[in-house]
Amino acid sequence: MIDLWTWTTPNGRKVSILLEELGLPYRVHPVDITQGEQWAPAFLEISPNNKIPAIRDDEADMALMESGAIMIYLAEKTGRFLPTDPEGRYRTLEWLMWQMGGAGPMLGQAHHFLQFNPGKAPYAEERFHQEAQRLYDVLNTRLAGHDYVAGDDYTIADMAIWPWVSRYAWQRIDLDRYPHVKRWYVAIAERPAVQRGYHCPNKVNEIPLP
Ligand SMILES: N[C@@H](CCC(=O)N[C@@H](CS)C(=O)NCC(=O)O)C(=O)O
Structure with missing residues (x-):
């Protein structure tokens, strides 16, 4: 257990x-x-x-x-x-590390300044909003050529990034500007396991949908 x-x-x-x-x-x-x-x-x-x-x-x-x-x-x-072939394995780890070292910490700061403390630190709001948009551009470019971030397969890298994208409203991100991210986000949101995992340990809101 x-x-x-x-x-x-x-x-x-x-x-x-x-x-x-x-x-x-x-x-x-x-x-x-x-x-x-x-x-x-x-x-x-x-x-x-x-x-x-x-x-x-x-x-x-x-x-x-x-x-x-x-x-x-x-x-x-x-x-x-987590694929075992080298291309699949390291591409998955690469995007997992992208989330852990970049997207997570930066989007977390965007939540802090844009969602919870608006008006207190205009420089920080601008910096983290710009960084959020840059990260969405990077993800959108990657997903333009692939179904999932690591390639053809749904992996732990998608599961790591997706919950951060689900807070797109807190990040002041319009998903219509990132059509490949939007397509990927909505497809993953439809998975029953994602819906169950999202509402753990309890349900606070519906999964946001663009
Ligand atoms: N790098 C850590 C970050 C974990 C993290 O930031 N957790 C937040 C919630 S999303 C937390 O527990 N915050 C409580 C605190 O900072 O005291 C991970 O990915 O597990």
Whole structure:
């Protein structure tokens, strides 16, 4: 059995979507990060960086934090959603790292300044809005020539990026300006496993659709 500590955020949803796609049984432990539950000593034992998501896999006696590492772990455990041929494998890891090191942190800052603190820091609003648009341009160009970010197959890289794109409204992004991203986003939103994983640990809103 896998235990998942999570909350209704893009980083949390990446892992619940993957667990749903894999059909693995898992127990959910909600960590309400708006109430400081990420600082509880028991949670810090599993996630020393005080952030969700984190998992524990009893079968392997393995606890992990960091969504990218968790996704690689689950994909390798099951042999799914991380191709084994070099082109597929490294293209998947490349786009997973793009999300972890670029899209996630930058779009997170866009949420902070554009959605939650508008008017307080015009420079930061402009900087992170421009960076958001640049990232959507990069993704749109990639998806112009491929069904999914790593190529022909749906992989953990798509599952990592998609929940961040689902917050396009918070980022002041008009998906009509990125038609390939829009096509990819809507197709993934239609997957039943994505819909179940999105509403973990609870339902706060419908999946946004353009
Ligand atoms: N690089 C980490 C980032 C995780 C992260 O930023 N989690 C946020 C929610 S999306 C969190 O737990 N924030 C609580 C806090 O910062 O105290 C990952 O991908 O797992």
